[in-house]
Amino acid sequence: MGVVSEEEAIDELQKLINQVEGPLKKTFERVHQGYLRENLSRFLKARDWNVTKAHTMLLDCLHWRVDSEIDSILSKPIVPSELYRDVRDSQLIGMSGYTREGLPVFAIGVGLSTFDKASVHYYVQSHIQINEYRDRVLLPSMSKKNGRPITTCVKVLDMTGLKLSALSQIKLVTIISTIDDLNYPEKTNTYYVVNAPYIFSACWKVVKPLLHERTTKKVHVLSGSGKDELLKIMDYTSLPHFCRRGSSGSSHHTQSVDCFSVDHPFHQQLYSYVKHHCETQGQGEPAKQGSFHVGFPEPGADGVQIAKTIESEMHKSENCNGLGKPVDDRTVSP
Template sequence: MVVGCEDAMKQLRALIHEVEEPLRTTFQHVHQGHVNETLVRFLKARDWDPFKAHKMLVDCLNWRVQNEIDNILSKPIVPADLYRAVRDSQLVGLSGYSSEGLPVFAIGVGLSTFDKASVHYYVQSHIQINEYRDRVILPSASKPDRPVTTCIKVLDMTGLKLSALNHIKMLTIISSIDDLNYPEKTKTYYIVNAPYIFSACWKVVKPLLQERTRRKVQVLPGCGRDELLNIMDYSSLPHFCKREGSGSSRHSESGSENCYSLDHPFHQKLYNYIKQQARLREPVEPIKQGSFHVDFPEPPDEEVEIANSIGSELHKFENGNGV
């Protein structure tokens, strides 16, 4: 770490030391014992400006307190059929671990429809996966001399169509939540099964991204199997990367192999964990149905510009095809 970065760390550490309850308690849920790594994440997100990083972190802590994020892992989406519908339309899962020990999350960007529940359920589900990752998955992957604080994401673009225009608002909400409250949690984004429509949008979006974000994105040929095998075992590949040229499908593998499915071990453990936490908090009260509402942050200007650019590009395709 260069001298300027060390000075920024000292300043931010001193500033955050001044926070009081309840922000101090929720900060413990954020750093999970890795304070320096957490401060570095927020500093990176604000180009190593300690005062901007401090504001970002305090805003994050206030958001967590105001929306009771510390309790979200005790708020299951019930009944199970509703949660299965969410999982079938918001495709995300943990497929395994890289050779470095980083969790590998698969995301079905092209085939996610977000049409089986209200936006609040999808936001609740997304934040729960984030919190389970940060509070359970990453600590269990860490060692005393090697903390694991980031993950890898493999984004499957199979099925990406003009209908993606309908999902831009939903994706912008989720992206804004991550950028503002879970910054720098992803080491690398691998894009696979990219159709032409993605390539066209990527040309427009890439120049709008900050340099640190552009460096994280790698667009791989085809399903990316051969390239991903350089950083993980075959068993950790997402199911849609295991068969060259086969693409992805919600139903291409059995539930235990398809990491999107509620029947996959990751989602079974996650859902059982949340139900267990709910029983610990309210042992005599029945679990109530209803979404856990979270305030949606205003998307950063960069997010808005990217969303507008993607929308504009998709409209060009729409008009060009006479749809």
């Protein structure tokens, strides 16, 4: 059999996926939001354009969505509001704006997230809700606004405060990353790492060879807060707050808004959206549902190896004198 082009691979996968019916077909419509071929290509990229493997991956994703009732997760608010605030205070993620190309900019506080104020189920629920809101609301809206498919985002990872205690959360982080790898593949265009201390440099050097080249090409470790580099792809107003340090922006930009805060417009809009959909489905005021339980996938062998490697390297670096110092971008390969 000759080499199949990317377009031919998409055609083949589309023929296979057209055979699904019932709940699987309905949930796939939620996934592609009218941008069928762009979303089929995501699964093909994740499986190196092997149609058979991509088909299996996509079917597994659709079954997971149906079994875990993912289609209804945007009508399942985390309540009471105090609990949602606790989740936001300890799972630092937010959206600060858009790139000039229209891609959402998600900020993640890797180093200062503690994941210690709620059960693992609430953190997984919150993460999936943000994924689904991005895919069902933000990306379709930006696609219409820009007149072209926008199906990915960029992520800015703040490593401020990264230290050995982060190992206590490595299992939860592995669960979340596995959910993303299996069910939301190729949704991130680029990862920008900022405020990276020595311990990140040490871990990155040993973890990088374990990752697929497709992934490592997306990771860019920036010097310091990364402000200068990020301003090449986004306006100042879209910079995450932790990238604005030392800035002399114009007067109406000097107020730095914490995009991790539950009071940030993104989180307020997301929570209002979820609560509204809960109420319009006739459920009235949402009751505390004991969290929305989602089936956790077993991390693959690669994920387990990476987690063990990070743990080992962080232990080695525990007594390093430069543990808390930001790393110069020249010491880490982008």
